Amino acid sequence: MYINIPDLAVVLLFGLMAKSAMSMRFDLRSGSTKCISEDIKSNAMTVGKYAVVFSNNVSPIPTSHKLTVRVNSPLGNNYHHADLVDSGSFAFTAGVAGDYTACFSAPEHKPPTTVTIEFDWRTGVAATDWSNVAKKGQVEIMELELKKLYGFVTSIHDEMFHLREREEELQQLNRTTNSKMATFSCLSLLVCLSVASLQLWHLKAFFERKKLL
Numbered sequence: 001m002y003i004n005i006p007d008l009a010v011v012l013l014f015g016l017m018a019k020s021a022m023s024m025r026f027d028l029r030s031g032s033t034k035c036i037s038e039d040i041k042s043n044a045m046t047v048g049k050y051a052v053v054f055s056n057n058v059s060p061i062p063t064s065h066k067l068t069v070r071v072n073s074p075l076g077n078n079y080h081h082a083d084l085v086d087s088g089s090f091a092f093t094a095g096v097a098g099d100y101t102a103c104f105s106a107p108e109h110k111p112p113t114t115v116t117i118e119f120d121w122r123t124g125v126a127a128t129d130w131s132n133v134a135k136k137g138q139v140e141i142m143e144l145e146l147k148k149l150y151g152f153v154t155s156i157h158d159e160m161f162h163l164r165e166r167e168e169e170l171q172q173l174n175r176t177t178n179s180k181m182a183t184f185s186c187l188s189l190l191v192c193l194s195v196a197s198l199q200l201w202h203l204k205a206f207f208e209r210k211k212l213l
Helices: 007-020 130-137 141-209
Strands: 021-029 033-040 045-053 067-072 078-085 087-093 098-105 114-123
Touching (some): 033 114, 045 098, 078 087
Antiparallel strands (some): 021 114, 033 098, 067 078, 067 098
């Protein structure tokens, strides 16, 4: 079966998939902290997994290669906290929209070491475990693909409304800023006119005293 999807929908779909799923590997020096933020919509599901990549076949992993991990909301609420771990995961539903931050800290160590971390963060429809959905529902492959497609379309729809809300907020901020600037300009003009009038009055009084007028 062939489905013709408009180019715009395809662009939005791939853009949404790229934004809602983030997988990376990065290095962290001992005694330093690295934070990664993700813009998450309200009531959106998000899951994350992290693990230290240790090349030497040593068990357990030494303390010098362990992490302290914190995940905070835009309001500063803590959603995940782990001390001196080499791997872990978190999952929660966002209470408010905004930038959620995951911070990784490596302990101080002499001599300094470098910790390699693999981090996978998925949000929205990308956070859904489709293999588990298929197993639970005993659905066929086509029905599962349709569920995936419906999930992506729903996410695109929600993302468009989210962007529209953000645009309205920015427009309101722009209108408020313009109004404040206009008020400030009027006050500045009033102050300038008042100072000029005061200077004229002072000069007139001075020349009258000197009997030059």
